Amino acid sequence: MDFGFLVVQSLSGLASASSLFVIASGLTLVFGVTRIVNFAHGSFYMLGAYMAVTVVPWLLDFDRSPLLFFTGVLVSAAVVGVLGVVMEVLLLRRLYKVPELFQLLATFGVVLMVQDAVLWIWGPVEIPGPRAPGLRHGVEILGQRFPAYELFLICVGPAVLGLLWLLMHRTRFGILIRAATRDREMVGALGVNQALLFTGTLFLGAFLAGLGGALQIPRVSANSQMDLSIITEAFVVTVIGGMGSVPGAFLAAVIIGQLNSFGVLIFPKITLVLVFLLMAVVLVVKPWGLLGRPEPAAGRAALPEGILATPRFGLWEKVILAVVLAATLAVPVFGDAYTVKVATEVLIFALAAFSLNFLVGNGGIVSFGHAAYFGLGAYAAGLLVTKGGFAMEPALIAAPLAGAAFAALFGFFVVRLTGIYLAMLTLAFAQIAYAVCFQWVEVTGGDNGVVGVWPSAWARSREVFHYLVAGCCILGIAALRHVIYAPFGATLRAARDSEQRADAIGIDVRMHRWLAFTLAGAAAGLAGGLYAFSKGSIDPTLLAIPMSIDFLAMLLLGGMQTVMGAVAGAAAFHTIKDFFMPLTDHWRFFLGASIIALVLIFPRGLSGAYGALRRRA
Amino acid sequence: MTLLAAEGLNKRFGGVVAAKDVSFALAAGEMLAIIGPNGAGKSTTFNMVGGQLAPSSGRVLLAGRDITGLPPREVCRLGVGRTFQVAQTFLSMSVAGNVQMALIAHHGRTRDVVADAASLYRAEALALLAQVGMAEAADRPIGELAYGDVKRVELAIALAAAPKLLLMDEPTAGMAPRERAALMQLTAGIARGKGIGVLFTEHDMDAVFAHADRILVLVRGEVIAEGSPESVRANPEVQRVYLGQSGHKAALRARRGAHG
Numbered sequence: 001m002d003f004g005f006l007v008v009q010s011l012s013g014l015a016s017a018s019s020l021f022v023i024a025s026g027l028t029l030v031f032g033v034t035r036i037v038n039f040a041h042g043s044f045y046m047l048g049a050y051m052a053v054t055v056v057p058w059l060l061d062f063d064r065s066p067l068l069f070f071t072g073v074l075v076s077a078a079v080v081g082v083l084g085v086v087m088e089v090l091l092l093r094r095l096y097k098v099p100e101l102f103q104l105l106a107t108f109g110v111v112l113m114v115q116d117a118v119l120w121i122w123g124p125v126e127i128p129g130p131r132a133p134g135l136r137h138g139v140e141i142l143g144q145r146f147p148a149y150e151l152f153l154i155c156v157g158p159a160v161l162g163l164l165w166l167l168m169h170r171t172r173f174g175i176l177i178r179a180a181t182r183d184r185e186m187v188g189a190l191g192v193n194q195a196l197l198f199t200g201t202l203f204l205g206a207f208l209a210g211l212g213g214a215l216q217i218p219r220v221s222a223n224s225q226m227d228l229s230i231i232t233e234a235f236v237v238t239v240i241g242g243m244g245s246v247p248g249a250f251l252a253a254v255i256i257g258q259l260n261s262f263g264v265l266i267f268p269k270i271t272l273v274l275v276f277l278l279m280a281v282v283l284v285v286k287p288w289g290l291l292g293r294p295e296p297a298a299g300r301a302a303l304p305e306g307i308l309a310t311p312r313f314g315l316w317e318k319v320i321l322a323v324v325l326a327a328t329l330a331v332p333v334f335g336d337a338y339t340v341k342v343a344t345e346v347l348i349f350a351l352a353a354f355s356l357n358f359l360v361g362n363g364g365i366v367s368f369g370h371a372a373y374f375g376l377g378a379y380a381a382g383l384l385v386t387k388g389g390f391a392m393e394p395a396l397i398a399a400p401l402a403g404a405a406f407a408a409l410f411g412f413f414v415v416r417l418t419g420i421y422l423a424m425l426t427l428a429f430a431q432i433a434y435a436v437c438f439q440w441v442e443v444t445g446g447d448n449g450v451v452g453v454w455p456s457a458w459a460r461s462r463e464v465f466h467y468l469v470a471g472c473c474i475l476g477i478a479a480l481r482h483v484i485y486a487p488f489g490a491t492l493r494a495a496r497d498s499e500q501r502a503d504a505i506g507i508d509v510r511m512h513r514w515l516a517f518t519l520a521g522a523a524a525g526l527a528g529g530l531y532a533f534s535k536g537s538i539d540p541t542l543l544a545i546p547m548s549i550d551f552l553a554m555l556l557l558g559g560m561q562t563v564m565g566a567v568a569g570a571a572a573f574h575t576i577k578d579f580f581m582p583l584t585d586h587w588r589f590f591l592g593a594s595i596i597a598l599v600l601i602f603p604r605g606l607s608g609a610y611g612a613l614r615r616r617a
Numbered sequence: 618m619t620l621l622a623a624e625g626l627n628k629r630f631g632g633v634v635a636a637k638d639v640s641f642a643l644a645a646g647e648m649l650a651i652i653g654p655n656g657a658g659k660s661t662t663f664n665m666v667g668g669q670l671a672p673s674s675g676r677v678l679l680a681g682r683d684i685t686g687l688p689p690r691e692v693c694r695l696g697v698g699r700t701f702q703v704a705q706t707f708l709s710m711s712v713a714g715n716v717q718m719a720l721i722a723h724h725g726r727t728r729d730v731v732a733d734a735a736s737l738y739r740a741e742a743l744a745l746l747a748q749v750g751m752a753e754a755a756d757r758p759i760g761e762l763a764y765g766d767v768k769r770v771e772l773a774i775a776l777a778a779a780p781k782l783l784l785m786d787e788p789t790a791g792m793a794p795r796e797r798a799a800l801m802q803l804t805a806g807i808a809r810g811k812g813i814g815v816l817f818t819e820h821d822m823d824a825v826f827a828h829a830d831r832i833l834v835l836v837r838g839e840v841i842a843e844g845s846p847e848s849v850r851a852n853p854e855v856q857r858v859y860l861g862q863s864g865h866k867a868a869l870r871a872r873r874g875a876h877g
Contacts, residue, residue: 501705
C-alpha cells in the first residue's frame with residue numbers, strides 16, 4: 001500500500017465523517033436541550049435528500065450554476081427545519097414530561113409515518129440527484145484521483161462546527177441552548193421562554209439533519225431506507241461523543257470516519273461491528289461519552305414507569321385465565337388453518353413480549369434491542385437444523401441457550417449503564433447482531449436468510465406444532481411470572497426504584513441486572529427458535545429494529561405496569577397487525593400513528609383500562 | 618472498644634480540598650455528630666465512611682478491619698446501616714415490603730427464584746416496624762406516608778441488616794420540629810439499647826446537643842474541635858466560626874429541654 005493511497009483513504013474517511021457530523025450535531029443539540037432522543041432525526045435527513053432531489057434539478061434548469069445548487073440545498077434544509085418546528089409544536093411538547101421509553105417510541109412512530117409518506121409522495125424507486133456544478137471534476141492527490149465534491153464535504157464539517165461555535169458563544173439563543181443543556185430547570189426558573197427555545201432548537205436540529213441529507217444527493221440516490229441506516233450511525237456518534245456535546249460529536253465522527261475507511265481494508269465484512277465495538281468500549285470506560293457530562297441528578301424520587309404491584313390472581317382473573325387457556329387449546333380443534341397459524345404466532349410473541357417486560361417493566365432496564373435475542377435464538381435453531389443436520393428437539397434446546405449466551409455477553413456491557421445510554425447500547429448490540437446476520441452470507445444466507453427450517457416429523461402438522469408451542473410458551477411465561485413474584489424479581493424492582501438504597505442494603509445491582517438480562521435473553525431465544533420452525537425460515541428482519549419496536553409496542557398496548565399486560569398486548573397487537581396489514585398499503589403509517597396515540601392518550605394500555613374497570617366494579 | 622476509626626482521611630476534587638486529615642473514633646453504643654457550616658466537608662467525610670466516595674488518602678477501620686474504598690454494598694454486609702439526607706426507599710413497594718426487601722438482602726436470598734417474596738421474613742419485618750412505631754402502616758404503599766414516617770421506615774430498613782454502625786446523613790432534614798425530636802429520641806433509644814454506634818451529620822443544633830455523646834466540628838474540611846457537647850459549646854473558636862450567639866443560646870435551651 002503506497003502512501004498516496006492511504007492519504008486518499010483517509011480523506012474519504014474525513015468526507016464521510018464531515019457529513020455524519022452535520023447530522024449528528026443536530027441530534028445532539030436537540031437532545032441537550034429537550035432531553036429527547038429523536039428517532040425521527042433520520043427521517044429529517046431522508047426528507048432533506050428527497051427535498052433536494054426535487055428542488056435542485058428544478059433550479060438547475062434555470063442556470064447550471066453552483067450558486068443555484070447550494071441555494072437549493074439550503075432551501076431544502078430550511079423546509080426540513082420548518083417540519084422540525086411542526087413536529088415540536090404538535091408532538092414533542094406533549095412528550096417532555098413522559099418517561100424516556102415513551103419518548104423514543106413516539107418519535108419512532110413519526111419515523112414510520114414519514115416512511116409511508118415518502119413512499120406515497122416520491123414512490124418506491126430511488127431518485128438520483130444532480131452532481132454539483134463546478135465540483136464535478138476529480139483532483140489529483142499524490143498520484144490518486146479524488147472527487148472535488150468530497151474535498152468540499154471535508155470542509156463543510158469544520159465550517160458547521162465553527163458556525164455552531166459562533167452561534168453558541170456569540171448569540172443569546174446559543175447561550176440559552178448551552179445553559180439549557182447544562183441545567184434545564186435553572187433556565188426555566190430564570191424566566192426564559194422555554195417554548196420558544198425548544199421550538200428554535202428543533203428548527204436548528206432538523207435544519208442540520210436536512211442539510212446533511214441535501215448535501216448527500218451528488219453521492220447517493222434518495223431512497224426510503226436512508227432514515228434508519230443514518231439514525232443508528234448518528235446515535236453512535238452522539239453517544240460516543242457524549243450526548244449534548246457538539247465538539248464531542250465532531251471528535252466521534254472523525255474517529256468513526258477513519259475507523260470505517262481503514263477498517264474496510266482490514267476487515268471488509270465487519271466494519272459495522274468495529275464501530276459498535278468502539279461504542280461499547282467507550283461507554284464502559286467513559287459512561288457519558290468522550291466529552292459528555294453526567295446527567296444532573298433528578299430532583300425528587302418519582303414512581304417508576306413499570307410493574308408497581310404484584311397482585312395474586314383474583315376470581316375474575318382466574319376465570320379469564322381459564323377461558324384464555326381453554327381457547328388456546330381449542331383453536332386447533334375448531335379453528336381453520338389460518339386461525340391456528342395466528343394463534344401459534346400470538347403465543348410465541350406473548351413469550352417474547354413477556355420476557356421484554358421482565359426487563360423493562362420489572363427491572364427498569366429499557367432494552368431497545370430485544371429482537372436480537374429473539375433473532376439469535378431463531379438463527380441458532382434454524383442453522384442447526386439446515387446446516388448442522390440436527391433435529392428440531394436439540395435445536396429448540398439450543399435456541400434459549402444461544403439467546404442466553406448472547407444476552408450474557410452483551411448484558412455484561414449493558415448493565416454498566418442506565419437510562420438513555422443503556423437503551424442506545426442495547427440498540428447498538430442489536431444492530432451488530434443484525435449486521436453479522438446480514439453480511440455473513442456464506443453462513444446466514446445474508447438478506448435472503450435460510451429456508452427449510454422444518455419441525456420433526458411428529459410435530460409437522462399445524463395442530464401438533466401449535467400444542468408444542470403452547471406448551472413451551474405457557475410454561476415459559478408461567479416460570480418468568482413466578483420469578484417476578486420471587487425474591488429475585490423483587491430485588492430487580494428494588495434496584496429499579498432506588499439504586500442507591502439497593503446498594504446500601506447490600507445488593508449488587510449490576511450482577512442482578514446482568515442475570516435478569518441473561519434470563520430474559522433465554523426466554524426470547526426460545527420464542528425465536530419456535531418462530532423459526534413456525535415460519536420454516538429465518539432472515540435478518542427477525543433481529544432488525546422494527547421487530548424490537550413491535551415488541552415494545554406490544555408492551556405499550558398491553559400496559560407495562562402490570563405483570564400480565566405484555567401477554568394481552570402481544571395478542572392484541574399481533575391480531576390487529578395480521579388483520580390490517582393485508583388490507584392497506586400504509587400499514588406503517590397507521591402503526592406509527594397508533595403508537596403516538598397510545599403514548600399520548602392511553603399510556604397504561606389495555607391492562608390499565610382493565611384495572612380502571614375492576615376498580616369501578 | 619473502638620467500632621469505627623477514621624485515620625487521616627483526605628479528599629480532593631480537582632483543586633478543591635473537601636476533607637483534610639480528618640480523624641476520629643467512635644465506640645459501640647455511642648452517638649457522634651459531625652457538624653459544620655455548609656461546604657465544611659460533612660457529607661464528603663460521611664460518604665468516605667459509607668463507601669460512596671473513595672478517599673484520596675487515609676484509612677477507615679470498622680472493628681479493626683480496613684474498609685477503605687469498599688463499595689457501599691460490601692460496607693453494608695460488614696454491618697453498616699445507612700439512611701440518606703433525602704429518604705431513599707422502594708417506592709413501588711409497601712412499607713413492610715421495603716423492610717422485607719432489606720431482610721432478603723441481609724440473608725443473601727436476592728437470587729432466590731423459588732420462594733414467595735411477599736411472605737418472606739414478614740414477621741421479622743413487622744417486628745422491626747414495631748420498633749420504630751410504624752407497624753400499623755405495614756401494608757400501606759410507602760409513597761403515601763408523611764415524610765417523617767418515611768424516615769422512620771428508612772431507619773427500620775437500615776436496622777434490618779442488624780448493623781453495628783448506623784450512618785445517618787442529616788436524619789431530620791425536611792421534617793417538622795416535633796417529628797425531629799421524636800426521631801432522634803427513637804434513634805438514640807435503639808442505638809443505646811442495642812449497642813449500635815451512630816455517626817450522624819445534622820444542621821439542627823437542638824438535635825445535636827440533645828442527643829450526641831460527642832461532637833466533631835468541621836470547617837473547610839478540617840477538624841477544628843472535638844469533644845463532649847459542653848466542651849464544644851464552650852470552645853471559643855467554634856462559637857466564633859460556627860455557632861454564633863444565637864446558636865449558643867439554642868444549645869443551652871436544647872440541653873435544658875432534654876434533661877430538665
